[in-house]
Amino acid sequence: MTNIITTNGLCKQYGSAMGVKDLDLTVPEGVIYGFLGPNGAGKSTTMKMILGLAKPTCGTITVFDKLVNSKNRLSILKETGSLIESPSYYAHLTGKENLKIISTLKELPDHEVDRVLKLVRLEKQKDKKVGQYSLGMKQRLGLAAALLGNPKLLVLDEPTNGLDPAGIQEIRELICSLPHSFGMTVMVSSHLLSEIDQMAGHIGVISRGELVFQDRLSVLHDRSDSCIAIRTLNNEAASNVLSSQGISCQEDGSFLLIPRLSDRKLAEYFLQFLKNEIGVVRIEERKKTLEDIFLELTGMAVNL
Template identity: 75%
Template structure:
């Protein structure tokens, strides 16, 4: 089995509103899978259904090769950890005491607590009341609870939300290390393009409840191939010269856009314009940013 999570035609309807529509996710084993989309796109709803916290309107969910249903839910969750929305904690208890409650509920040996506190770098704050923790420390405490029992799958919903830049960097590095260090598969959601780009190996993009892209991050980067923009004093004649020499181009504003060319090829075609006495004003290389690609995919600017 190469995919640890798969969904087929997954839908969730609230009243007349379709929150998730015909979602076909494939989360490969042993990667960080970035689940990216604008706020309200259906990310949290999808994660809740994957964990059995919300019942799908239709469609199927398979985790660890088992269908997520009433019969399999507990056996699936034994090998999964999660942090959905805000972390829960008892403010009057210490960090360690909060994790003791979770370890008891999970049936995990108490010595696991110190191990996960070290992973999330809270070992020096374990005897401090959780109510006195900073937001970043509370997020890490929630992650520590999810890591108890060494789960095979970790589902994290916006784990960097509200953190300062240092906290974001720390959380990002921690998440990035989990597959390699502990063999975990991590599914992490975010509305922040920059976050997902720096954490994920594979990516799924959701917009208005529908999956608009799913593949490796490399494939997404390949969509941003370069083009050459040429501006001349007579674009109509220049376009005819390019096409006569086998180069298809299109107009965009005051420029002609050519496909990516080798330097020698471009130099040859520019010389053809000079031979035709067509004045060349500007030649520049253009490359779509990931932000521009996401706007094309979702129709919405994804936060940087």
């Protein structure tokens, strides 16, 4: 599979602090690549360097098999759409007029503006001044601007910021359709783990400027080993019964955790509990969520 974005040893230093350190990203063609990390992990800085908006301290970036430098930057940007941090706009102009300016600069036909407005569900607000837009509408306008001209690569930094639940779902569905409908490769960052989980096929996790995981999302989910949690009226006795059957268990508060078993096996062990007059008061299946795995990778439980 061809990689649309590749970085090698990418670093960005601010004074004595390393904002991004030795980053080796690979974003395959035609996928949605989720870029996850806590606030301040280096996501926006990395995306700015990919787009040529920030200069790396060291390392290289390749986009469309071209090195990102002053010579190639414009040719790369012609095939790239982006929304980094908050969108830029002219508040005294309408949404359509803002997009028309960008469309003219890109030498695109007039109907392209109407197309992207419809894609982001802003066609009914196109003649309203952007200064009167809500935060969510401004975010949609920024996404519309990024979609002008059907770019091969779309780089989105927190694209659902400021949207209500219905708006988040609409934008998520739109992003998910882009690789199949338009052949786009999408790199999307977020600290909303559930959003990335529902959009991305590939994922990179960054923590304190360093890449701590990169692979298919399915590989990350494979780490979520499930187990059975049991609470009884006599956990010590229940543990002895399980141990006598060769089942290892560990304590977790008032619960005993055992490996996932078939329904038949569980029924057999519960029958043993009954024979030993051990009352079972609760049983549940537990599985690590993407957030649990994320916290393990980053070692952080705050700033999510």
